Amino acid sequence: MTEPVLMKFKSKMEKVAIKSTIKSTASSTNYKNEIYDSDGYYGEYGGVFIPEVLRNNMDELTHTFNACKSDPAFLAELDLAFKEFSGRPTALTPLSKLSDELGGAQLYLKREGLNHTGAHKINHCIGQVLLAKRMGKTRIIAETGAGQHGYATASVCARYGLECIIYMGKIDYERQRPNVYWMELLGAKVIPVTEGSQTLNDAVIAAFKDLIAHPKESHYLLGSAVGPHPFPLINTFFQKVVGEEIKSQITEQIGGLPDQCIACVGGGSNAMGMFYEFLDDESVTLTGVEAGGKSSKGGEHAAKVSFGKKGIFEGYYSYFLQDNDGNINDTHSVSAGLDYCGVSPILAHLYDKDRVGFSYATDDQALNAVQVLAQKEGIILALESAHALAHAMKIAPEYSKDHCIVVNGSGRGEKDLFITMRHFQKDKMMAFLKSQLES
Amino acid sequence: MKIMAHTVIAYPDLESTKVVCEKYIAAGMEILELQIPFSHPTADGSILTQANRLAAKEISTSGALDFVEELKTQHPDQKVMLMSYVNKIFSFGIQNFISRMKKMKVPYLIIPDLPFDSPLAQKFHEDDYVQLIPVLSANTFSDRLKLAMSSKPDYVYLMADFKITGSQFSLHENIKNLISKIKELHPAKVGLGFGISNAEQVNQCLEIADFSIIGSALTKACDEGRIDGILKEFQAEVL
Ligand SMILES: Cc1ncc(COP(=O)(O)O)c(C=O)c1O
Numbered sequence: 001m002t003e004p005v006l007m008k009f010k011s012k013m014e015k016v017a018i019k020s021t022i023k024s025t026a027s028s029t030n031y032k033n034e035i036y037d038s039d040g041y042y043g044e045y046g047g048v049f050i051p052e053v054l055r056n057n058m059d060e061l062t063h064t065f066n067a068c069k070s071d072p073a074f075l076a077e078l079d080l081a082f083k084e085f086s087g088r089p090t091a092l093t094p095l096s097k098l099s100d101e102l103g104g105a106q107l108y109l110k111r112e113g114l115n116h117t118g119a120h121k122i123n124h125c126i127g128q129v130l131l132a133k134r135m136g137k138t139r140i141i142a143e144t145g146a147g148q149h150g151y152a153t154a155s156v157c158a159r160y161g162l163e164c165i166i167y168m169g170k171i172d173y174e175r176q177r178p179n180v181y182w183m184e185l186l187g188a189k190v191i192p193v194t195e196g197s198q199t200l201n202d203a204v205i206a207a208f209k210d211l212i213a214h215p216k217e218s219h220y221l222l223g224s225a226v227g228p229h230p231f232p233l234i235n236t237f238f239q240k241v242v243g244e245e246i247k248s249q250i251t252e253q254i255g256g257l258p259d260q261c262i263a264c265v266g267g268g269s270n271a272m273g274m275f276y277e278f279l280d281d282e283s284v285t286l287t288g289v290e291a292g293g294k295s296s297k298g299g300e301h302a303a304k305v306s307f308g309k310k311g312i313f314e315g316y317y318s319y320f321l322q323d324n325d326g327n328i329n330d331t332h333s334v335s336a337g338l339d340y341c342g343v344s345p346i347l348a349h350l351y352d353k354d355r356v357g358f359s360y361a362t363d364d365q366a367l368n369a370v371q372v373l374a375q376k377e378g379i380i381l382a383l384e385s386a387h388a389l390a391h392a393m394k395i396a397p398e399y400s401k402d403h404c405i406v407v408n409g410s411g412r413g414e415k416d417l418f419i420t421m422r423h424f425q426k427d428k429m430m431a432f433l434k435s436q437l438e439s
Numbered sequence: 440m441k442i443m444a445h446t447v448i449a450y451p452d453l454e455s456t457k458v459v460c461e462k463y464i465a466a467g468m469e470i471l472e473l474q475i476p477f478s479h480p481t482a483d484g485s486i487l488t489q490a491n492r493l494a495a496k497e498i499s500t501s502g503a504l505d506f507v508e509e510l511k512t513q514h515p516d517q518k519v520m521l522m523s524y525v526n527k528i529f530s531f532g533i534q535n536f537i538s539r540m541k542k543m544k545v546p547y548l549i550i551p552d553l554p555f556d557s558p559l560a561q562k563f564h565e566d567d568y569v570q571l572i573p574v575l576s577a578n579t580f581s582d583r584l585k586l587a588m589s590s591k592p593d594y595v596y597l598m599a600d601f602k603i604t605g606s607q608f609s610l611h612e613n614i615k616n617l618i619s620k621i622k623e624l625h626p627a628k629v630g631l632g633f634g635i636s637n638a639e640q641v642n643q644c645l646e647i648a649d650f651s652i653i654g655s656a657l658t659k660a661c662d663e664g665r666i667d668g669i670l671k672e673f674q675a676e677v678l
Contacts, residue, residue, distance in 0.1 A: 047559075049525055049552050051482050053576035053598060055583060195488045196479060205481050205488075212482070213601050215578060311526045312559075314481065315552070325499045326530025327478035 031279035031355060035236065035346060036069075040229030043352060045345035047317050048228040053212050057220070062230040064135050069237060074130065081126045082241060085159060086116040090242075092249035092406070098376045098393075105399035107392055108258070109373075110246050112270065113382060113412030119337075120242060120270045120410045121152040125221060127238030129156045132219035139163045139214065142221040143207040145172055145200035146336030147179025148415065149223030154188035164188035167206040169199035176336065179415070197330060200340055204314055224267025225344035228315030232268075232346050239273025246406055247277050254404055260285040263408035264387040265305070265358070266337045268344030270410035275356060285357065288347060289391040291333035292360035298323070302331035304343045305351055305358040318345040334363035334419060335383035337411070361390035367423055369393060370413055382411030383419065440677050441645055443470035443520070443630050445654035448506055449498035450476065450490040459661055460510055464517055466670040469650055470630075472549065473510075475503045475523040482551045486655040486662075500531045508543035520547040520572060520594070525559070533562050537569050546570050549596060555587050564590050572596055577611035581620070588624040595627045596652065599634060599644070608634035615647045638676035645678060 040046050040062075048058055068074040082088040091114060095107040112120040132140060140162045144150030150166040157164035166188050173180055173192035183190050196202040204222075211220045225235040243261075250258050261278055263271035265288040278284040293301030298321070301307065308319040313328060321329040321341045333339040350356040361369075366383050369390040373381050381389060385408065392407045399405075413420065421429045444463040448456050463471055476494035480487060498506075500523075511519060521540065528536050528550065540546065549572045553560050563571045573587040576598040587595075597618070600611040610631075618629050631644040632652025644651035660669045 047557060048554060049557070050554065051551050051576075052554060052574055052579055052583070052587075053601065055554070056578050056580075195485050196492055201479055205479065208481060215601055309530075312529050312552070313479065313526050320526075322526070322530070324530070325495075326527040327495050328526075 029280050029282070029355070031350065032276065035233065035276070035279075038229075038233055040233075042232075042346045042349035045316070045318050045348040046229055046232060047312075047345075049312050049315050049317065050208075050228050051212070053215070054208070057211060057215055058228055058230070060135060061131065061219070061234070064131055065230050065234050065237075068131060068134060074134070078127060078130060078238075081130070082123070086122050086126065087114060088241065089245045089249075090114045092246060092253065093377075093379070094253065095373075095377050098372065099396065101376065102393060102396040104397040104401070105259070105395075105403035105405045106401060107396060108250065108253075108404065108406045109377075109379065109389075109409045110242060110274065110406060111379075112242060112408060112410045113385070117148075117152040117155050118412045118415060119148050119152065119382065120239060120273060120408075121149045121223060122156065123241060123273065124223070124235040124238040124269060125149070125152040125156040128219065128221045128234065129160050129162065131234070132162065132221070133160060135219065137162070137217060137219040139165065139218040140221050141165050141167070141207050141210045141214075141218050142223060143167050143200065143203035144179075144223065145169070145203065145339060146415070147172070147176040147183065148337055148411065150188070150190070151179050151182050151186075153221050153223070154183040154186035157188065158186045165210065166190045167193050167203040167210070169197070169202045170194050171198040172200065172203070172336070178418070201314070201328065224269040224340075225272045225346060226267040226314065226316060226318070226342055232316065232344050235269045236272040236276055236344075236346060239269050240276040242270065242273035242408065243275060243277030246274065250404065250406060257281055257284055258404040258406045259283070259399075260287065260403075260405045261408070262287045262289060262388045262392050262405060264289050264291075264338060264384045264410060265343060265347065266291075266302075266340050266384060267342065268347045270385075270408050271356075272344060272346055274406075274408040275350075279350070279355065286350075286355065287357045287359060287391065289387045290358060290360040291331075291335060291338035291387060292362040292365070293332045293334070294363055299330045300332050301360070302333045302339050302341070303360040304341065305348070306360050308343070313342060316342070316345050318348040319343050334366060335387065335416075337382070337384040338387065359391050361387040365390040365394075367420065370416075370420055371424065379409070380413035381409055382413045383416050385410040386413075440467045440469060440673060441650040442468050442641060442673065442677065443472050443632070443650055443652045444468040444657055445472040445474065445522070445652065446658065447474045447476050447487060447490040447494050448503040450494035450658070452497055453502075453506060455661070456506065457510075459666065462666065462670060464514055466674055470518040470520060472520045472522050472652065472654075473503075473507055475500055475521065475527050477524040477527050480524060484655055486659050490658055500527050504539045504543065507545060508539070511543050511545060515544070519545045520549055521545055522549040522551070525550050525553045529559075533559070537563070537566050541568050547572055547594065549574060555590065570594075574598070575617070575621075576601065577613040577617060579617070584617075584620060585624060588621065588627070591625050592627050595621055595629045597629055597631050597648065599631045602633045608636060608640045610643065618647055638673050641673065641677050
């Protein structure tokens with residue numbers, strides 16, 4: 001087994017990282033209200049770029065959400081489900097040994113992986129299913145890439161008695177078999193999508209098409225802070241509990257606010273969930289960490305803010321990985337949850353406003369962070385979240401001991417068994433699989 | 440023939456598109472709907488999704504527009520509509536795109552993922568020459584309908600049912616009523632599409648609409664070498 005490396009990051013990513021460490025200079029802001037009351041645009045980003053046939057569904061959802069977001073009965077039901085079904089609040093764990101070893105800032109990990117189904121995704125799944133119930137829907141459609149969002153959706157649907165249809169690109173369907181199994185065990189129907197590149201985008205498109213064909217009885221439970229309005233707002237709203245808990249937990253633990261919050265960014269739901277509560281606290285630096293993949297070459301990463309261009313796709317205006325002619329590029333990341341071409345329009349806006357900085361971590365850096373955390377702190381982190389931790393480990397030595405950095409541990413790493421084991425113990429894994437085949 | 444024949448430009452290659460467009464014109468298709476290929480079409484069925492994916496690798500937006508311009512030079516009287524997903528046009532530059540449309544003398548543009556009342560759509564509405572053709576469906580209610588017709592488009596594209604292109608044809612019960620409402624607001628020509636694959640269905644559409652729209656079925660016929668036969672069938676049987 002290779003030795004984990006603590007600090008050997010010196011690469012092209014330095015340039016981007018610098019931007020992320022500059023403190024926001026914006027004067028007193030009111031981002032929270034701006035987002036909370038948004039009509040779908042965040043600065044120039046966002047919008048509702050959908051075929052007219054979907055208009056009623058989006059209007060109905062917006063309407064229902066606006067009624068629910070300040071309805072005490074709805075919020076009480078949400079809180080109770082968070083607590084009783086998902087196990088909230090999740091812990092905020094000081095990473096004392098790792099911080100000492102790095103010799104700089106004190107790192108804290110928000111343990112979203114302790115949620116039911118193992119990641120923050122359950123937060124917006126519970127929220128959206130409660131909205132769907134309010135709308136009288138009987139059928140939930142969702143897309144999934146790695147299967148995490150599909151797994152959480154299937155679980156919540158089972159609990160609330162809704163039919164559940166999960167679209168999954170055929171390639172993902174085949175490489176994420178264990179999650180397909182969990183979804184099916186939970187009673188969901190998992191449909192492999194054979195169109196296009198047979199990955200996440202194709203699953204999103206298939207889900208929208210299903211909604212076109214079944215507009216009355218279905219709710220499309222979109223899995224990140226992306227898509228047409230009101231999805232970015234809805235998912236931010238249901239995820240903001242993450243930042244709210246962090247704020248009270250860190251205040252209790254250190255008697256004040258953190259200096260920095262760091263989250264990985266696939267579409268942006270865990271990042272917005274962590275950042276929202278801190279948006280108007282100017283002293284808190286907020287950084288999103290994208291998937292740097294294998295290299296900065298097109299198709300070998302999924303870093304859309306760092307390398308993408310503005311465009312309109314899957315219903316919203318934001319940064320996308322695309323070629324010069326407006327075609328969407330393939331993406332790559334060792335973590336399936338970050339392997340997506342677009343980013344939340346809310347994050348794009350906050351980036352333009354210099355409120356949220358962006359950086360990226362590579363596949364290798366993320367894998368290394370998983371190993372370091374396992375061995376120093378006894379926590380097995382999801383590969384997605386490990387991108388955020390890798391960035392924190394890189395910058396921590398630049399700060400003094402009284403500097404506090406909170407990392408969003410958006411998921412736990414057991415789901416990555418086949419990927420991390422192949423990386424760390426390939427021979428043992430192959431021997432095991434072989435023995436299983438033979439027995 | 441009161442048919443709008445759809446094709447994805449450069450699928451499987453530019454030469455084939457040229458040949459098939461000549462066939463459609465010779466067969467008397469009233470309108471050609473020429474789609475600028477996009478890697479990830481969000482509202483097309485599997486046949487056109489695959490066609491788009493392959494054609495997007497064959498040709499750029501600029502190349503596709505050159506093709507249409509040349510076709511229009513050779514057939515100045517042939518009615519043509521351009522169809523594109525919004526990101527292709529956004530990436531090309533909206534003003535650039537509008538200039539090219541004027542130059543090639545094609546005023547009609549269908550963008551399935553651009554709502555007619557979005558701020559971006561205003562850039563097309565503000566131009567006197569270009570017309571954004573609204574794509575409506577059986578669940579477009581009166582306030583949205585009024586808004587859609589306020590730009591006084593010459594044509595309206597109506598989804599026959601809650602379907603995507605390439606699925607089985609059916610006609611939603613509201614459609615007839617919707618067409619008369621459209622005509623009350625503005626005397627646009629209304630085309631019905633989604634899932635149409637034979638002359639009988641075309642005739643069914645023409646009982647209530649001004650023209651019918653065929654996409655996937657033609658592309659499939661081309662793929663399978665049946666295009667000449669299907670065109671003959673339409674010529675013989677479409678009323
Ligand atoms: C554990 C975990 N973290 C992060 C993500 C990325 O999504 P987002 O950026 O919406 O939080 C995923 C997506 O599947 C995930 O499973």
